Amino acid sequence: MAESTALSVYLRERRLAAGLARAELATRTQLAPLLISQIESGALVPNPAMLQRLFDSLDVPLWYRKHILVRGLPAVEPGSAPSTPSAEDLADLSSLTHPACLARFPTMDMLAANSDYQRLFPGLGAGVNMLEWMFLNPAAKKVYLDWTTEAQLLVHAFRMLSPLAPTPRVTAITDSCGQSPDWDPIWTSEVRPQDIARRHLRLRERSTGLERRMMLRIYDPAFPNRPWWLYRLIPVR
Missing domain, CATH: 1.10.260.40 (lambda repressor-like DNA-binding domains)
Structure with missing residues (x-):
């Protein structure tokens, strides 16, 4: 069989x-x-x-x-990749001079975040799920000036890719996020192509209250191979 x-x-x-x-x-x-x-x-x-x-x-x-x-598809690389970041991975992350984090996709479980990222997104660090933070932490709507759009994009990615993740984990995330009244309307909504192609994120800095525009960049580590993505936010000058 x-x-x-x-x-x-x-x-x-x-x-x-x-x-x-x-x-x-x-x-x-x-x-x-x-x-x-x-x-x-x-x-x-x-x-x-x-x-x-x-x-x-x-x-x-x-x-x-x-x-x-x-x-x-079945992996072709010999051996297995680590499930958590090593000391070298964390040193690499800390060396970045702008907000950055390591997260698993499609579940969006956070594995690590540098200090700049944690200052910009209070409460979002290792062991926290991005989706749960977005829907259940009041800080999310204060940080994201376009909260609805960003929430739609996160949910769309999760919805499209969740068949690749373990079913119990997907169920746990959806049950948790379902506590928010925003979850069901956003789950059933469709994203607009112009939102996916957006060039910048608009964020509010907690310490100053000022708006910051950031370019989103997502990288899939190739060497060494890692089962997570590097998520970077580059300030727009």
């Missing part, structure tokens, strides 16, 4: 979320229904052309596709 991969599970969950039967997806992608079944069971790893058709037909945004493939 074929063993499901994270990619096969992801594609099946995206199809179900879209309300499509296998036959309907087969028609959209012009792939045989048997191929769809084999891909979803893990018996067949789709080639690039198949993936393109599947992602397009399931409306998977371009900016998520690389991460889906990295997380969804």
Whole structure:
């Protein structure tokens, strides 16, 4: 019996979320229904052309596709990556002269944050979940001048990529965030392309009350390989 991969599970969950039967997806992608079944069971790893058709037909945004493939296919690197940042990783993070943090995606669990980041986002540090902080910590709406837009973008990423994460963790996050009256309306909302392509974040500095514009940059460590993302905010001069 074929063993499901994270990619096969992801594609099946995206199809179900879209309300499509296998036959309907087969028609959209012009792939045989048997191929769809084999891909979803893990018996067949789709080639690039198949993936393109599947992602397009399931409306998977371009900016998520690389991460889906990295997380969804069996690792080719020898050995396993560490689950928590090492002393060297933390020294690297601390050396950055602007707000930065390390976080797991798609669950958005924080692993570490430098002092600049923690000053800008009070209460958001190692062991805290970004989504829970955004919806349950009153400081979030004070820091983000465009809170609704930023919350929509976080939730959209979580919703699109959550099939790649352990189900119990996804359930725990959604149950926790569901305590907020803002959660359900934002969960069911759609993001606008112009918001995704935004150049700056507008933040309010707690110590001065002044507005700060920051450029968002997200990096996926390649060497050494790490199972988290580096999230950086670069001040706009």
